[in-house]
Amino acid sequence: MRWNVAVCGLMGLLAQSATAITMDIDNDQSVKDAAATIAYGMLKYYTGNNTGDTPGNLPDPYYWWEAGAMFGAMVDYWWITGDTSYVEVTTQAIVHQAGDARDFNPANQSRTSSNDDVGFWTITAMMAAEDAFPDPPPDQPQWLALVQAVFNQMASRWDDLNCGGGLRWAINDFQTGKDYKNSISNGIFFNLGARLARFTGNSSYGEWATRTWDWERSINLITDEYDVKDGAHFDVTTHVCRNDSGPHVWSYNIGVFLQGAAFMYNVSTGAEQEIWKTRVDGLLGAVEAKFLTNDTKIIKEWYCETGFSDRGHPYQCNIDQQTFKGYLLRWLSSTSQVAPYTYERINPWIRATAAAAVATCTGPVGAAAPQVDSGGIQPGFKGIDGTACGFKWTQSFDGWAGVGAQMNALSAVMYTLTHKGLGKAAKGPVTTAQGGTSKGDPGAGVTDPASRGGLAALKPITMADRVGAGIVTAVLAISIVGGSVFLTI
Numbered sequence: 001m002r003w004n005v006a007v008c009g010l011m012g013l014l015a016q017s018a019t020a021i022t023m024d025i026d027n028d029q030s031v032k033d034a035a036a037t038i039a040y041g042m043l044k045y046y047t048g049n050n051t052g053d054t055p056g057n058l059p060d061p062y063y064w065w066e067a068g069a070m071f072g073a074m075v076d077y078w079w080i081t082g083d084t085s086y087v088e089v090t091t092q093a094i095v096h097q098a099g100d101a102r103d104f105n106p107a108n109q110s111r112t113s114s115n116d117d118v119g120f121w122t123i124t125a126m127m128a129a130e131d132a133f134p135d136p137p138p139d140q141p142q143w144l145a146l147v148q149a150v151f152n153q154m155a156s157r158w159d160d161l162n163c164g165g166g167l168r169w170a171i172n173d174f175q176t177g178k179d180y181k182n183s184i185s186n187g188i189f190f191n192l193g194a195r196l197a198r199f200t201g202n203s204s205y206g207e208w209a210t211r212t213w214d215w216e217r218s219i220n221l222i223t224d225e226y227d228v229k230d231g232a233h234f235d236v237t238t239h240v241c242r243n244d245s246g247p248h249v250w251s252y253n254i255g256v257f258l259q260g261a262a263f264m265y266n267v268s269t270g271a272e273q274e275i276w277k278t279r280v281d282g283l284l285g286a287v288e289a290k291f292l293t294n295d296t297k298i299i300k301e302w303y304c305e306t307g308f309s310d311r312g313h314p315y316q317c318n319i320d321q322q323t324f325k326g327y328l329l330r331w332l333s334s335t336s337q338v339a340p341y342t343y344e345r346i347n348p349w350i351r352a353t354a355a356a357a358v359a360t361c362t363g364p365v366g367a368a369a370p371q372v373d374s375g376g377i378q379p380g381f382k383g384i385d386g387t388a389c390g391f392k393w394t395q396s397f398d399g400w401a402g403v404g405a406q407m408n409a410l411s412a413v414m415y416t417l418t419h420k421g422l423g424k425a426a427k428g429p430v431t432t433a434q435g436g437t438s439k440g441d442p443g444a445g446v447t448d449p450a451s452r453g454g455l456a457a458l459k460p461i462t463m464a465d466r467v468g469a470g471i472v473t474a475v476l477a478i479s480i481v482g483g484s485v486f487l488t489i
Contacts, residue, residue, distance in 0.1 A: 020362040021387050023413065025355055028420055032081050034358055035414040039077055039086070041383025042070065042406035049089055054108060056093035059379060061319060061371055062403055064109050068097065068121035069323060073407050075124060076330065079131035080414050082423040087134060094128065097121055098141040103149040103445050114177055115154060115167050119188030122150040126195055129438040130429035144199070144438040147192060149445030154189045155208060156446055162234040163241035165215040169231065181241070182231030183221050186212055187256035194263035198338075199431050200440065209264055213257075213279075219243055226282035227290070228253040250321065251291045251301055251328040258283040259331035262339040280339055284346070291328060292349060298393050299353045299412070301325045305392060318372045322391055322404035326411040329353065333415035337428045343419065350415050356393040357412035363388030369400035378402040 023034040048057045048067070058067040074090045077083065099106035104121040105113070127133070129143040136142060157167055159181075167185045169177030193209035196202070216222045220243050221229045230245035230253065261283060265276035290302040300306070301324055304317040317324075333350060336343040366380040367388045381388040381401045389409035391400035418425050430436040 021358050023355075023358045025351060025416060028417060028422060031354075031413060031417055032083075034361075035077065035081055035410060035417075036083060037384060037387050038358075038361060038389060038406055038410045038413060039074070039083075041381065041387055041389070042403060042410060043074075043086060043089070044382040045379060045403050045406075046070075046089075048093060054096070056097035057108075058403060061374070061376070061378065063117070063320065064097075064113060065117040065120040066320065066323060066403060067093070068104075068117075068124050069327065070403060070407055072120070072124035072127050073326070073330070073410055075127045075131055075133050076425075077410065077414055078133065079127075080417050080423065080425040091134065091136060094121070094124060094143075095136050095140050098125075098146055101149075101445075102141040102146060103153060104146065111172070112175070114169050114171055114175060115157070115185035116169065116182065116188060118150055118171070119154075119185060119192075122147055122192060123188060126192060126199075129199060129436060130195065132424060132430050132435060132437055135437055135439070142439040142441075144432075144436075144440035145444050147196065148440055148442055151189070151192050151196060151205070151208075152443070152445040154192075162236075162239045163219055163232060165218075166212070179236050180231050180233050181219075181221075183216065183228050183253045184230075184250075184256065186216060186221075187228070187253060187260070190216075191256050191260035191263075194260040194267070195429075198263050198267045199429075199436060200442075201431070201433060202442070203267075206264060206267060209260060213261075216257075221245075222257065225289075226254075226279075226286040228257055228283075228286075248303060249290060250303065250324050251287075251299070252324040254283055254286055254291070255328035255331035258287070259334050259338075262335040262342070266338040277339075277341075280335065280342065284335075284342065287328070287332070288349075291325070293394060296356070296394075297349050297352045298356045299325050299329060299349065300392075300394065305394075316370075316372045317391070319369075319378065319402070319404065322369065322400070322402065323407055326404070326408035329408070329411040329415055333411075333418045334429070337418065347419070350412065353393065354412040354416045357389065357409040360390035360393055360395075360397045361387050361409055362397045363390065363399065363401050367397075367399060367401035369402040369405065 021034050021037050024030040045058060047053050047059045048055045056067055057064065071090050071093050074086050078087055097106050098104055104118045125143045125146040129147065154167060159166060159168060163181050166181040167189055169180040169182040169185055190209050190212040193205045193212065197206035197209065219232055219241055221232060227249050230248040230250060232241050232243045232245065234241045258280065261276055261279045265273055265280055268276050291299055293300055301317055301321065304315045304321060329350065332346050336346040363381060365382065365385045368377045368380045369391065370377050388401040389405045390397040391405045392398050
């Protein structure tokens with residue numbers, strides 16, 4: 001089985017010049033056309049819909065988690081642009097990778113996936129619930145229930161013995177990372193807790209988020225300057241924790257905590273909301289200090305675009321790290337919606353980055369980034385000739401084409417439309433109380449509610465929770481509508 005871009009959409013893309021993508025950032029249709037071209041080029045890497053291949057998988061050398069992140073980009077692409085060309089293939093991929101147990105632990109990945117791998121697929125399901133992405137048929141896994149299943153399993157893996165808390169990178173003891181508590185695994189858990197608290201109105205999820213934040217701070221993975229370090233190893237015999245991640249500070253670590261903190265700000269009131277506002281502002285300050293170019297405010301991957309050396313050579317991002325700054329853009333855009341006071345600060349960064357990113361999308365068919373770790377190259381670009389996007393946005397096309405470069409550029413371009421009053425995105429992420437249709441299962445993923453870690457089983461949603469969630473959603477909707485009116489006057 002193969003899917004095709006809708007005929008009218010494909011004809012529109014082919015009608016464009018084969019030399020580059022031309023985009024007027026102040027013309028919404030021009031931005032949507034640019035996003036469509038970039039998305040088309042990205043999905044041309046996908047082979048999971050081919051006969052004999054596995055739905056949801058990207059070809060080697062791309063890892064499973066990156067496919068999950070890619071389909072998350074496609075969920076938001078639909079939400080922002082209204083383009084339905086990829087709804088079917090996106091739904092097929094997510095549902096298939098949910099697995100028989102409906103917890104993103106499919107048989108083809110169960111022995112190799114870690115908490116962060118599973119987490120990226122779960123974030124995609126959370127996006128689908130919040131975006132009101134079309135629900136699967138009733139007999140298939142549902143977006144919200146998938147998120148709750150994985151969240152419950154993550155909570156059951158909370159490990160107080162080593163480092164005083166947190167999740168290990170590895171799920172199984174035979175995996176690499178069984179002695180490492182990494183920020184992205186814990187950041188995803190924090191992020192999902194904050195978003196589930198808002199979506200469902202159940203404050204127990206927010207309690208988990210707070211507990212995770214406090215633990216990260218307690219071992220200095222989130223520093224006083226709001227840098228987010230990569231992780232900490234521990235001794236499996238003595239259980240002593242070593243904060244030994246060195247200078248590695250990656251954009252997706254700070255981004256995942258930023259979005260989660262913004263959601264916690266959104267669901268909080270009074271003094272607690274001020275605490276989360278301080279944290280949101282601190283993280284934004286760290287983004288500006290490390291992940292923006294000094295003069296032009298273009299997003300960059302600090303560690304491998306700033307001249308750091310590794311064994312005497314400039315450090316180059318590997319195939320995973322080439323995707324990170326796209327997630328930062330995704331989470332910055334979301335932050336500006338659920339914490340609307342941040343919009344005036346964030347929007348210029350996204351606009352500057354979009355203009356710079358699209359200017360690199362001039363690469364030819366066949367362009368391919370190197371595989372830094374192995375010495376090979378990534379699959380060649382198969383989109384429209386002259387529209388392959390580069391990795392570095394402070395120069396012309398650098399030859400580093402791949403899924404990561406396309407996904408990053410797509411994020412930069414499409415998130416300039418988030419506040420433009422277009423389609424579903426203009427209303428912000430939905431909740432169960434306001435516009436959400438995805439069906440949940442608070443007990444999914446575990447058979448014993450007491451196994452959900454150190455906290456009690458999730459408490460039932462009270463009338464006060466429901467009323468509070470409705471008020472928060474109403475305030476958000478008013479804020480976003482106000483922002484949209486300002487932008488369109």
